[in-house]
Amino acid sequence: MKRLIACISLLTLVLASTMAQPSTAFADKPALLTSIGQSADLEMVKVLLTRAKIAFTTDAVIKAGDLSSSAKTLVLVVGGSSKGLGAAGISADDEVARAKALIKRARELGMKIIAVHVGGEARRGTLSDVFIELCIPVADYAIVVADADKDGLFTKLAAAAKITLTKVEKISGAGAPLAAAFK
Numbered sequence: 001m002k003r004l005i006a007c008i009s010l011l012t013l014v015l016a017s018t019m020a021q022p023s024t025a026f027a028d029k030p031a032l033l034t035s036i037g038q039s040a041d042l043e044m045v046k047v048l049l050t051r052a053k054i055a056f057t058t059d060a061v062i063k064a065g066d067l068s069s070s071a072k073t074l075v076l077v078v079g080g081s082s083k084g085l086g087a088a089g090i091s092a093d094d095e096v097a098r099a100k101a102l103i104k105r106a107r108e109l110g111m112k113i114i115a116v117h118v119g120g121e122a123r124r125g126t127l128s129d130v131f132i133e134l135c136i137p138v139a140d141y142a143i144v145v146a147d148a149d150k151d152g153l154f155t156k157l158a159a160a161a162k163i164t165l166t167k168v169e170k171i172s173g174a175g176a177p178l179a180a181a182f183k
Contacts, residue, residue: 025183027112028072030055035077036099037131038084041119042077052179064101074106078135079119080127115139118171121147137161143174
């Protein structure tokens with residue numbers, strides 16, 4: 001009986017931590033939405049922010065020097081696309097360098113960082129994982145479509161960074177926790 005209770009308690013704790021949202025809104029408006037990896041997922045997150053009536057601007061390739069204090073929260077749409085990188089004329093190494101500089105500048109400006117991965121399992125792989133491993137540990141909060149975390153990478157990175165990770169079943173489910181993060 002004790003073993004059953006312990007198993008149920010552990011399962012409840014695991015489920016609660018993977019479906020958690022921040023207990024209070026922490027992110028200020030307006031937001032700046034950008035892509036880290038140049039996937040088309042940026043367009044989906046743009047729709048979610050618009051539906052939530054969150055004030056934001058979008059610049060898929062913004063550089064650190066162009067980041068200003070007018071934006072209060074940086075929303076990183078994380079997911080690599082070799083086609084997207086090619087269309088933007090950016091190598092994967094250049095995108096990593098841009099992301100590192102952008103994150104550093106955002107921190108200097110006191111911005112909150114929200115990392116979002118809505119591409120699911122289909123948007124995982126070596127290229128995306130480089131960007132995921134870069135962005136999740138430096139974020140204040142992360143939202144991910146659950147099937148992207150089948151290997152536990154997001155859970156592991158979020159736990160190590162001591163940030164809240166919200167898993168949703170499908171892209172449309174990311175809208176509510178994203179909106180709830182903003183004051």
